[in-house]
Amino acid sequence: MTRALVVDDSHFMRTVISDILTDGGVDVVDTADNGREAVSKTAEVEPDVVTMDVEMPEMNGIEAVEAIMAETPTPILMLSALTTEGADATLEAMDNGAVDAFAKPGGTISTELSGHSERLVNAVERAAVADPTAARDVEQTTPTETGSEEYVANPTLLVGASTGGPNVVESILEALPIEAGFRVLVVQHMPDQFTSRFANRLDRASDYDVREAEDGARISAGEGLVARGDYHMRVSGYSNGRLRVRLDQSDRRHSVRPAIDVTMESAAERVTDPVVGVALTGMGTDGADGIRAVKDKGGHTLAQNEETSAVFGIPQRAIETGCVDEVLAADGLTEAITDSVRRSS
Template sequence: MADGVRAVVADDSHFMRSVISDILSDGGIDVVAQARDGEEAVSAVIEHKPDVVTMDVEMPVMNGIEATERIMAECPTPVLMLSAHTDENADVTFEALDKGAVDFFTKPGGEVSMEMSRLKDQLVEIVVSVAAVDVGTTKSGGANSGDGTGSTAAGGSATDRTGAGAAAGQTTYVANPTLVIGSSTGGPKMVEQVMEGLPIEADLRVLIIQHMPEGFTGRFAERINTRSEYEVREATDGARIGGGEGLVAAGDRHMVVKNYRNGRLRTKLTQDEPVNSVRPAVDVTMRSAAETIDDPLVGLILTGMGEDGADGIRRIKQAGGETIAQDEATSAVYGMPKRAVETGCVDTVLPIDDIADGIIDAITTEVT
């Protein structure tokens, strides 16, 4: 609930500061200060110690990236970036996430006041969710994090799992595995971390559904492509992938697995009605994957608000797939993973640092 949430609103436009502050106030959030630039935002955070900051990207004196970095260093506070819908701002927004911002929300174009009014419920919801994130502690796993269920930290390196000529007691990858990842608030950095930990030898086909608007998913795919061994791109209608490749669901499009044959899958993009109030929806991709793919399938739910992905996890489990959820301790927002776990269809709950190993365990078999 918004009751008791205290916010600082930073934007160089007086008009936008007023619109955002009014929306948050109407939603029950106490706006304790407004800032015209990054330097004022840092001072306001130190003085008022709010629960959350809404941070414009481009501001004079000190921009949103520098301000976020200062806030994280001097007075760690959850930051929600408010970004204009441009390629340049997409790059800057991801840089802000690298500096510690929790998530971002795109500023509307056109008639700003009318658009903001239409999006007000979404803005209030994400501000409240971001405010609940604990940025004062390290959100990572490790040997002592989470409940340890199914932990694979001691399971050996990827080189111990090579397929050809594996000796008894070693493990080998199953043929033609597919991984479907769903995430939302706080998810981009988590998705990148998981993908960085997956060896190309696993030959996964990877489908990524991150709740993210149009104009940002292409840049997100480029980041993953650069940081992982997998060839990852933004999904297009009719896109096909095989082993060692991945697709990121395009913003404002559902990604459906259309067909699967000989280790290659083809996707279709649709603008059907939002599911769980979002598009792209994790459930849409997971359901279609469960219905279409007859080779090994793994479903993963990472941090995020809402219940998207819970039914998809259920469908993957019913189809004989393996299912994993991020644990509460390392989730920025324990909404989507919690709902998935509550279905009773999650095989393993893991801290973020152990998830890549958990995926590998799910697609390896013991050689006897």
């Protein structure tokens, strides 16, 4: 049975969260009402997972995550209010080592959380199996550029990730050379309130122009789209190096929306120029069919290795298809992506 420590400065929320988790088969071993207490209790009770509020007195959730990761690394699931500030703070906490996030419906003190009980329990269970030390502070090996090399025309990069993925995705785009001229599509399993903020972070970190996808959006060389939370992102058209996507809320696939497979399969079907597909850390089977589709159409495929994956489910399922060309540590992915579209002049 998964053992959880529930951290929230609201007694009401601690009770609601604890009741939901207990009813879902999670053993709530203790609670804490501020970040400082969370740090000490994590060391004391050694839970499998910590659910962490963001805004708390004495020590906030961001600071508590940093302290826990320094002292007793433990999987942490951030529970954030549905606000811009909450989303930004949650992403910062994930930079500090939190493995995943769950959006509190209805605000900081939520009376609507019980309607999302199954999702919360599943999020806690996913976080509990993550390796909190995997791929923290990833620094990509910078691709070596020489004057005798150039890139193939009109390459497309497809990146799929779930638990533990945001930092790895950011590190890949941060080191991706703009000269390669990729059209980049990112599918990160993430609450829908967070994907626009995540896209903004990628845009700031990268030389690429990255934004959250909108229905009918088009991108060319040097541009990227992040799948909007709760919407599948399909490649609907491709012509003269310009790629178009459509968004829809058709049935979830592998219980998720957006699904990596939906984006990768549609890209494999529509894009006629070189395609690179990358399966990153996360739980589940999403991405395996997409990687197979990319490979079947002659694309290059990569998967993150087990040692640097917070959860090895998505890469492992992709590898098991027999369609992955290279399995690499997180810090070697950008160089491999770049090498796959580089040619000698």
